[in-house]
Amino acid sequence: MNGDTTEEVRHLYMKVYEYMKDLIISGAYAFGEKIPSKRALASLLHCSLNTVQSAYGQLVDEGYLIAKEKKGYYVANLEGVAADMRQVEPIEVSQRQVVLFRYNFSYQGIDLSAFPITVWRRLTREVLSDETRSFLESGNPKGEWDLRVSIATYLRLSRGVQCTPNQILIGSGTEYLLQLLIQLFDAETVYAIENPGYEKLALMFTRARVSFRPINVDESGLVPQSLADSDADVVCITPSHQFPTGSIMPVGRRVQLLSWAQEKEGRYIIEDDYDSEFRFAGKPIPSLQGLDQSGRVIYLGSFSKSLFPSLRISYLVLPDQLIYRYDEVLSFTVCPVPLTEQLTLAHFLSRGHFDRHLNRMRKLYRGKRDTLVAALKASFSGIRIEGASGGCHLLVHLDSQIPEEIFVRRAAEAGVKVYALSRFFCARTQRPRTSTLLLGYASLSLQEIQDAVELLKVAWNVL
């Protein structure tokens, strides 16, 4: 923490503010309950009393806390507002987080230590040294051809995606590409999202002012009957490793969803294949897109998890019909990714570095997964672990009547951040009664995973 600039200081104070607000909104502190004293929290979070003072002051100002003179801070009555105000977890692999949590089981973090930075540096230098200076010029509005060729090849071989480079559209991040899709579809299109699911989707569709429906997820993923019962036209799913439950959609259900899409003109499935690169047990699950014979699946991929988040490169594979529509109504759109990154990534893919990197990361993440599973099993009896066959997070079902918010809070007080499954449910829908926690393990080392579980053991086993 280099606290030189005002922003850094503000950043820390905001972090503390958000830390407490999150705990309050999630219900970890109940209405009327006294929260830790400023001194206790400052000591817990390793920050100054002033920082906590500012954060608590802000929370009082905003009505989350009530300050009682000489007594301390109490949670205000938030009934009705809390559910709608859940905060989104910012994408984070920053060390700053360490200030607030000694260990963060973030589901968005990745392990950057194994990234082949020397190779990346060399390839970037090569692009920048091109005598033709072509990296300065406006590129292909849909993304560089070489990059699209490399991605198409990778997708065909590794993910069973049937596509040509012409179908690929390069963008910066999932949000950006979903916004494009929203502009591609009619204004009246109704979207379906998984419930529980990726928490940003509801926020994005709300801001884009389109209608969306949360659809139930069971142990095989999105429930086709619930989708059919809704008025949705376009559904966003994560069939390879459902977020957050980690389930893999069986082929029978995939076929059902494809049938649903074919039943009516204008129906599409957006397959978000966000972490399919990392599969540890069994053979790779081919993409849903590869099963599709009727051009109803839009495949969405990203390099944020497989390479590094600040790269901001993602892509769509559009069925032909949508490519035509794109050319018709969105051809004025310019690819937002700088040419330097696109060309560097194209080299990285075409020269085999990506495959080598994925193999390395798969091994690395498998080790972390194994360590976490073993540590959890050794520390807690009666837990059930789910969704651990791939991706970088798993679910822990606790055999307990205690609400999961209490587990989150006890973990936080021990310096460990874990996530309640309930935060991934849409507001206004029924949440599960059992206690389930989500733990991402990509950004922690083997030792950190063991130490963190040790802390959880102490914090939770007294419950």
Next chain:
Amino acid sequence: MNGDTTEEVRHLYMKVYEYMKDLIISGAYAFGEKIPSKRALASLLHCSLNTVQSAYGQLVDEGYLIAKEKKGYYVANLEGVAADMRQVEPIEVSQRQVVLFRYNFSYQGIDLSAFPITVWRRLTREVLSDETRSFLESGNPKGEWDLRVSIATYLRLSRGVQCTPNQILIGSGTEYLLQLLIQLFDAETVYAIENPGYEKLALMFTRARVSFRPINVDESGLVPQSLADSDADVVCITPSHQFPTGSIMPVGRRVQLLSWAQEKEGRYIIEDDYDSEFRFAGKPIPSLQGLDQSGRVIYLGSFSKSLFPSLRISYLVLPDQLIYRYDEVLSFTVCPVPLTEQLTLAHFLSRGHFDRHLNRMRKLYRGKRDTLVAALKASFSGIRIEGASGGCHLLVHLDSQIPEEIFVRRAAEAGVKVYALSRFFCARTQRPRTSTLLLGYASLSLQEIQDAVELLKVAWNVL
């Protein structure tokens, strides 16, 4: 032209297709008129007969042309449809264009030859060599703090913009940032755009499904009374160098617009300062934002013209009130620009390279402007040149009863691309009766400018 991949071939055929479609839609060829033979066009455009054949075939398929056996190709009756189907000029500094036009007076091109590529390469290497690997991590969701500090300093000193780094939001391109603003404002917000104006705005607002009104521009820029008579809430203007007329908005009119904004809650002015870095005569025109005392101006800037288009970095300066609103409703948004580019640019700005580069470019562009103006005046009598005191394009008013489309067509046949002013008017509004052409000169060398004007002289003086 390396015609190896299918895309390259397709690209060329599409270019020829668009070239002819553009000429047809713009009215350069009238209904029923015979267009050049395939052989003639192939020779003119230095491409194969097959390419022209494919392009003409496509145009027949789409109903733009009618093929009469053994006679040739004739323009179909397009009455009513033409105005709405005008094509947007793709952003281009590509050499591919050379295939179709020997000289392109593109208004979006820039001179890349003077870019200090060695410095940029060195700064990028420095960023990528950071031992902390911090460039891999997720950055600040609003854009890197250092970059925002550098931009704020530059804007204060060079553009008279009053702002702190907290007000700055980094994005990739004008389109991206306008989409964000649309999400920030209410769904019912009505936008106003300049008429004539930047042709992409109408397309963007249409795709974003919001209402917009074209507002007349006179020799001082947007007409305040026309704005006041409309139901618009948010107006997009280019006061420093109106696009395309090149006029500079006088201070009196600026004050009128600010008053308009203050009259009603929710009114804002988006100041697109797209090429204000390049001013050749008189003293620099301070930004409208600098005059604003009431937080009603949103300043929009970009490095596409001042550095290079493939960088894809632009930014907003938001008034405090909109920053609060952003934090409230769009805080989940992640800055789409890769960290490498952000950090490299921050170094480029803070170490004085940007100022030096701008000084160099100003001199370079002034030379091109002077050459173009001198060549035009020497070649044509009775022309009037407008909007040449800054930016990288100017308007040529021709003292002629001949429609400007004919001038565009004759120029195209001579291998020179110029732009009819009428293409920048919104469909369904009255276009001017005089013939005015827009010529951008940034991407042509002094010799090319002279040669191109020489060709125009031959092509136009026979009219």
